[in-house]
Amino acid sequence: MSSTASASLLSKIKPDNFTLALLVTVALASFLPCTGQTAVVFGNITTVAIGALFFLHGAKLSKEAVMAGVLHWRLHLLVLASTFVLFPLIGLAMRPLALTFLTPELYMGILFLCALPSTVQSSIAMTAMARGNVPAAICSASASNFIGIFIAPILVGLLVAKGAESKSSLDAVLSIVMQLLLPFLAGQFLRRWIGRWVDRHKAVLKYVDQGSILLVVYTAFSEAVGEGLWHTLSVETLIALALVNILLLALVLVISTWASRRLGFSKEDEITIVFCGSKKSLASGVPMAKVLFSTRSLGMVILPLMLFHQIQLMICAVIAQRYARRTDAAEAPARIS
Template sequence: MSSFSPGALLRNLKPDNFTIALLVTVALASFLPCSGTTAVVFGHVTTVAIGLLFFLHGAKLSREAVVAGALHWRLHLLVLASTFILFPLLGLALRPLALTFLTPDLYMGILFLCALPSTVQSSIAMTAMARGNVPAAICSASASNFIGIFLAPILVGLLIAKGAESKSSVDAVLSIVMQLLLPFLAGQFLRRWIGRWVDRHKATLKYVDQGSILLVVYTAFSEAVNEGIWHTLSVETLVALGLISLLLLALVLGISTLVSRRLGFSKEDEIAIVFCASKKSLASGVPMAKVLFSTRSLGMVILPLMLFHQIQLMVCAVIAQRYARRDEGKEATVSTL
């Protein structure tokens, strides 16, 4: 059996380029926040960028991949149940602990991330790294994102009290339809004509995804800085937020692993379930937050999601490597016989 490599662990814990860009954006907003007319212009540019982001999501979503994996319905139901039922229930269960150490706005951010769909790219990448059922992961993650456009705003309304600074339900639905759903459906409709071009240029188009998120983060944190976010957040609060996020992720990973084994799924299916069921999408979550929440509370709401995003990538990368090495001991034993 091969030994665990500290070097490999450190490489997995190293932040990726996008995470570094997020940190730089937060720092930029902290020292050079936009305000007044500049903030209004950035707001309009961000709205257009979000529409383009969801248009490309629709154009990139392969119907063939969804149809190919749709027959594995037990796996997909388990992933969706974890994403849209288990996560919200755990978020509510953590309320006493969270409100002991966090502000109400940060706890609102935790509830918001619990309502979000799974990631697509990282769920598939982790499943492939761990040698799991990649077609099933593609189908589950894609279905989660599509269903999340409709379901996430409803869950946010159910989880977050009416007194919270979120937009009214009618305004939220109209905003979701106009800014997110219509561009997404337009991308799906036009995929037959532009799908091949989009697939060929995925590496380039990812900068549209990342640029849109960075724009929302910059405008949100600019407003938060103008409202005095760094005067109300202490280092202890940030550490507590990180630990609560880690606890939430650990609970979901443990429960999804246990349930998949009790239900008799293969190891490859278990891997797809674990990685698709434990992720939350930054790419979908940040634009949704801008649509659903008032500008004043936006920075605090997306902060838990940004932190959870990095934690899930680091932890799941380590787990994926452990899954990938699962047969090495057996192979070494067989080779000595």
């Protein structure tokens, strides 16, 4: 690999600014946690920020983009099956291994991770980088996020042990509808009037997305630190959590790749299935965790998701580069002839 290619690959897998901001937020919560009335104020601000986040998601989602790939139903079904069926099954199958090295609370976080929808931005970006079916990726990732608003709380109710501090499936769905879905639908309804303004200011509005996540992370880890998070979580446990996340992602990548080839999808569709079906959304997951779980357990629940988020970006960036090189190699003879 040339030095230029190595530098390009390194730029893809190194932590981005948002990941660094997450690390700084966790450090801030560890040394300067919010408590008492300050924690109540931060909690109220976070609730408002999450509503704004999903309102903007609704306003940004173009109906035309969704319809561009909606007819490719076999691909979308496979992506949804990978996201909401394969992930939970693997998470349950990993229980004996995970509980050997992880605390029950961290394993609960793994199961919560498995119930979440796919990402939107990074799934589409990786698909485009790898020369896949981008319109289908837009449709699949968007559908996964919308459907996940209903499916995720139900899956959490089914996957998480009854003794865990989570709400019942019905209460969870109602909470999700009130705090996440209604702002999302309001954004969709108002898109005809504010859509152009939102599209013009995407670079600025991303800070609402990231800011709301950082607020949730700060309040969650502040509470967790008060409960003795870093006294119960060792370096060995963090390494074990990273390895469990890597194993989970590797199994999903291998199985989704095999299934897409077995079912006769084109290479472009395979790329879309692999990237849309293997991702889990930090942007949707952190707000959902705040709605679904008690504050006391929130820090442990979102820690596996935060770690998985960076692992999926790093590994999928490498895979996208490999897909892109294979596409370039296949196109070279055609250009020569």
